[in-house]
Amino acid sequence: MPDTATKPSVKPPAQIGLPRMSPAELLFFRRLLDDGGFSRYGEFGLGGSTLEAVRRPIPMLVSVESDADWLQAASDQPEIAAAITAGRLTLRHGDIGPVVAWGRPRDSQAMARWPDYVATFWEEWSRRGALPQLVFVDGRFRVAAALSALLQAGDDPPAVLVHDMVEARLRHYGAMLGFLEPVAQVETLWLLRARPKLDRAALLAAFLRHALDFR
Template identity: 30%
Template structure:
């Protein structure tokens, strides 16, 4: 008799979650009993608006992320992507970097930037350490690595968006989280057009025309906008 191989329920749950993400992206919502939904939640990112994010991943080798969290953990566990993430919360940065402890690889690289005491969602409590704000936006771009995808999901979002335009190669994708319902972020469209949407997220692609618009003066105008 062939050797018995137990079913991989984790992989099955992940496949179901990814199917749900695709369906939601196309306007179809499927509800499960509470116990099943709770099990699937481990694989659902951005409160379910993750269909576009997951669709982009197969073409990503190097991934930059402003603000670490559940998406970082998901990528580290279920992909071979090289991850570079920056955060203003020392607690979160340490927790996520700890995922790679004793793993013997260097795919996960998390940087904590000290912007002073932080409140909810890593927001600086004051401007006492504003001299460090630039480090948060710039850290990735000093590593000598070109990203395939940049996710804007942390603090200083408009500044980070503009910094990404300045330094990223033409053709780099930028996925901006929490964008749709926050008009303060829509200034981004003065520099690049939205090329795709998924719920609260929108996608941009760096082009040479945008690079001509973004200079240090433009970036510095948003340096202390912490949202």
């Protein structure tokens, strides 16, 4: 009698394509990675940008993702898996509870865990005993994520790269521009740096006001 038992399926590695950027934005992103002189790169939001960074000789990479299933699938992608094995790349789950499309929280039931998304990023850098030189903000909690890069930096803040700076979102994302000034803009991809003489009390207040805003 033939063996008709159902064999467990093997889930193929995630198909990670190009970052969801326009051609001009992607060219700018690649040039920044190639020519920016960054040896420590961190990102909020896992995807095509992660693969682009892995393909550069950047020795220290950290990516935080709110969707645990996507993170697990992406970790099996051959180039990403090799970077993890080599110790260059760490993927961390910023656990904000159940999520829906694009890693957004399904509801507010797990709101108490939402700050873990940003906190997990910095916990990993603390574990590594280093700080990023470039922080790419392309996931959830974007204002809090961007401002957190300034809170921890002291006198040497990292460059902050933010995607999707479209007019409709600037009404919200614009909150970060009181503390970060544009260095370069290619369509909706903006490279920012800390404004001089930051008011750190105001910075902390702005961060706390946006800590639970998952946009």
